[in-house]
Amino acid sequence: MLPFVGALFAPLLTRVMKHNAGWVLAAVPLLVFVHFAGMLGIVGSGATVSAGFDWAPSLGLRFSWYLDGLSLTFALLISGIGILIVIYSGGYLKGHPHQGRFFSFILLFMGAMLGLVVSDSFLMLFVYWELTSITSFLLIGFDHGREASRRAALQALLVTGLGGLSLLGGLLVISQATGVNELSSLLAAGDALRNSPLYLVALILVLGGAFTKSAQFPFHFWLPNAMEAPTPVSAYLHSATMVKAGVYLVMRLNPAMGDTAAWETILPMFGGVTLAVGTLLAVRQTDLKLMLAYTTVASLGLLVMLTGFGSDKAIEAAALYLIAHSMFKGALFMVAGLIDHETGTRDITGLRGLRKAMPVTFVAAMLAALSMGGLPLFFGFLAKEEIYAALGAPEGWQAALLVVAICGNALMFAIGFAVALRPFVGAAAKAPKAAHEGPMSLWLGPVVLGASGLAAALVSPIIHRFFSSPTASAVAGSPVDVTISTIPHLGVPLLLSGLTVALGVAAYLGLDRLRGAMVGVLKTIGWGPDQGFDQALRGLLRLATGLTRVIHNGRLDIYMTVTFIAVAAALLLPMMLFDELPSIPSIPEFRFYEWGVLAIAVIGVAAVVHARSRLTAIVSLGIQGFAVALLYMLFGAPDLSFTQFMVETLSVVILALVMTRLRLAPTDHRPFGQKLVDMAIAGACGAGFALLLLKVTQLPFDDRLSQFFNTYSKTIAHGRNVVNVIIVDFRGLDTLGEIAVVMVTGLAILALVRIRSKKVEVRATVAEEA
Structure with a gap:
């Protein structure tokens, strides 16, 4: 956690300390280094250090960490080299207006990388894994005024981000296959994962995360492009730390996933190809950082190859x-x-x-x-x-x-x-x-x-x-x-x-001759993964544009039709497919005033259907709401009845105001065939809601909530009116949200009215001037 704290105060400290901020901020990784160095004796003797606390016990999730020789070596490399990088950054970016921001970013990355290598729980590993991608995006694109920096940052984020999703899938598959959610438990599980039928799926997904992070062929292209970052970033992220996260992952999982034909074939093959490609492309370069970047790609391939070799x-x-x-x-x-x-x-x-x-x-x-x-x-x-x-x-x-x-x-x-x-x-x-x-x-x-x-x-x-x-x-x-x-x-x-x-x-x-030869070879080959990345992005944008034009064509009537078809299908199809349709009850004996309420609702429906203007249809639509409010009142729920009256009135007012400001035809000009289709869709939605409600009322009633409210409304909330207590106390935040909705609606109405008023005033002013 210490680097995250340092990142919080780095900008302020940089403004205060000016050119000496690097020396002061180096104390953060120094303290981290000293802390982990104190565990060398324990780990060197063959023991491990683990701890943590429950995060979501019901889901089996813990915030836990695990230190053995591998994670401790990484932690000491990250913090030890981090000391020198922070000092180096102070001199390299001396006088830069955003030096404080840079220190904050580099310390954030340090904390993310430390969290990654000491993580025990799968969730913690994934969170820190993605955090390294985000912080490296900020560092690679630090000089955001340059297009090359922005492109390199976006490329690194997309490649490693997609790899992170692959890793997440792999961790979920591993959890499903073994029933464990922590690395230490997985390492202690022996052959449980190797013997699982899900092993190959888990291996491919995990290697997808590792290969993208550690720039294995054909995902190697993002790392050299990331050299657009300031050199402290290149020296820290792309040689000693971040790019080795994938190597760390395959090393960490070797005891649980290694010693199989797939492991000892895939890793050496991709690692060997990456080693060869990296060194050959390094020969082609004349930029010092690019030469080193491609040899870093090669070195990562060598590490993956050795890890997969098996001996x-x-x-x-x-x-x-x-x-x-x-x-x-x-x-x-x-x-x-x-x-x-x-x-x-x-x-x-x-x-x-x-x-x-x-x-x-x-x-x-x-x-x-x-x-x-x-x-x-x-x-x-x-x-x-x-x-x-x-x-x-x-x-x-x-x-x-x-x-x-x-x-x-x-x-x-x-x-x-x-x-x-x-x-x-x-x-x-x-x-x-x-x-x-x-x-x-x-x-x-x-x-x-x-x-x-x-x-x-x-x-x-x-x-x-x-x-x-x-x-x-x-x-x-x-x-x-x-x-x-x-x-x-x-x-x-x-x-x-x-x-x-x-x-x-x-x-x-003979480096110059080798360089010339590689230039010729690359010109002959032409296409490469870096160019393919740009082509893939352009293709994705074209696909998204074409799909958007088809799905979002700007016609509200089509949007509404599709939405209501989906609603009708969601309501009716499950009941039909799983034989859950309700039994149709017989018509009860209504009292005369109940027949009257029903008649009001029917008259309202008829008025909406036969209305010749939209405004008449909107006003008629409120009749059904008022009929429901009358039903609430007849069955002893005056509070709900009053609420229904208010909501229905407000809805009619809002719809009327909106309709008067839209350029719509005063009458409905749909052809008769279209009206039949719309009527069928509307009927399906209505039937779906009606059948669903009937099915719900025919299920056995669970009165536990009713008993709870009746028992505790007076003793806890000190209220006799159970409905009021539910709304004000037990559902207080929900009620607050409803009030906020009403308030926002009122403000929207007020805005609409004022817009109309201003337009009228402007027209009047123009007329007077004319």
């Missing part, structure tokens, strides 16, 4: 790469933003020789690139070694996954060093702004994250104890002990790692 080694590799990627990619994104902030461009073809002007940034960039390239002494090296340990002895089609992993890692090596090395070496190129080192708030984050990749590898036994092993154990659903160290060991993984580095160096040296 403990693959799970260990996924846990290590999850941590390594958050550090080096967050650092490189901040480096790209720092270069853009200080030089005025992110185009790699126009950046050279920044090493002397920006030495601290260069060091931070190289530290991150060395980890991204998987070189020894860095945490990325441990992750890559474990990846090849998992994929190094493939069988059958899994050999293709190994080839994809090697080529993908080699291209990511090339892109990482292209971002971290090319802008800083060589002769200085002319940039839009004179380059110089940025303030501490901008380079602190890249330096800390880049150095963390080195430090984490050097103290890997400690990292494995508190992070890697608990995370892998949570994903595997059984104890996993990660032991890999920074000391290289001869074997297949090291050989494959060396091959990757060699291919990566070759790709780096």
Whole structure:
């Protein structure tokens, strides 16, 4: 909850603290980080932390949270990197008129992402899942004056929002199949979900949510477009946090849904394709952020592929790469933003020789690139070694996954060093702004994250104890002990790692030629999912327009006809189909005055039908209401009778006033055939209501409410008139609503009268002037 509180006060604090607000607001994620860090000992020992409270006990809904190695690692990454991002945002958006709003948005997202990863109940998970989509929409579209930003924000919202609906369906199916509403209970249910006939449906729906959130092919296009957001957003949402929500979901559900042919086929296949597509499209780019964005797509594909591979080694590799990627990619994104902030461009073809002007940034960039390239002494090296340990002895089609992993890692090596090395070496190129080192708030984050990749590898036994092993154990659903160290060991993984580095160096040296080749390939292909998204939206708008023209054609008579046909069908068809028609009672012996009331009603109907003008029909329509009021009075309900008289009078007045202001023909010009159709529809509606009321009166009377009101009207409400007590006390709010309706109606009548009066006055004035 703390980030949400911080978001509430962020705009005010920004106005007070001016340029130092980032440093002060960083205390929010710092406190969150300290809070979760205090649980490392408990979770590191293999225990879990769970709590919550009932939200809607009758529905089995709880607001509950669950911490194990996976959720705690995510929570610490979110809050830890969040500290650096908030500080970085203060320097990056210094002087921006809406900096306070940005801080509020970023803290809202932080709270949403934290809530997502610690959620236990399905409802809480879904609520926070959708909240991350909404807050990311606000952040991506922060520069809302630019059309590209608005389009990217809308695209991200639509894609991830539709995925959220898919996830909701999956959670409901899981609940139906297993009878549980919490993740902890689902993980403890063993094979209950896997053995259910609803498993495949649940899997497809859940993966629909995960794949859209984590930008898996063919939903990958929204993530690079989201680079229209300010760089702090790119560094936080689209490398370390939000885009990993889908990865978190598949990791979380692996113990309950993994170890099946469908799981171990769909995830590696889509993950492998995403890895290949992401790296190839990254080669095509010249914008630093886009290069990193597409490698993020590739990395997410690698994580999904490893999670679906099925072995403990693959799970260990996924846990290590999850941590390594958050550090080096967050650092490189901040480096790209720092270069853009200080030089005025992110185009790699126009950046050279920044090493002397920006030495601290260069060091931070190289530290991150060395980890991204998987070189020894860095945490990325441990992750890559474990990846090849998992994929190094493939069988059958899994050999293709190994080839994809090697080529993908080699291209990511090339892109990482292209971002971290090319802008800083060589002769200085002319940039839009004179380059110089940025303030501490901008380079602190890249330096800390880049150095963390080195430090984490050097103290890997400690990292494995508190992070890697608990995370892998949570994903595997059984104890996993990660032991890999920074000391290289001869074997297949090291050989494959060396091959990757060699291919990566070759790709780096020939990056310009590779880029040209990819440009040609993409021009040949032409169409892509991003263009398809625009085409789908245009098609949807055309469909909506055409459907609207058919359904909403502007003719009130058609609207009324369709409405009354639906009413008649809703009343009559259920009674006919389910044999619930009432028995027709015999005509009772009426007293003479009761015959008189009935005669008044019949005369009113005849007057409405035979009226030659609309005004006469409206006035005649009130006769039925007055007849009903007389019935209330005859049967001892004077209060209801008085109310009926008032309502009927008011209805006639309103209808008459409205009709006098509409341009309608004074008489009904419908052809005789149309009148017959309308008469049949009206008769069906009347018969439906009559039969329904007869059926209700023939059911056994339940007098529990009557007894309640008779018993408690005097003792609780201190009133003898039961009807008055019901209206004023037991239904007080309902009565208040009715009074409000009458008041609004009176105001509407008054407005109509005044409009007419003003028109008359204007005409009179014009006539006098003429």
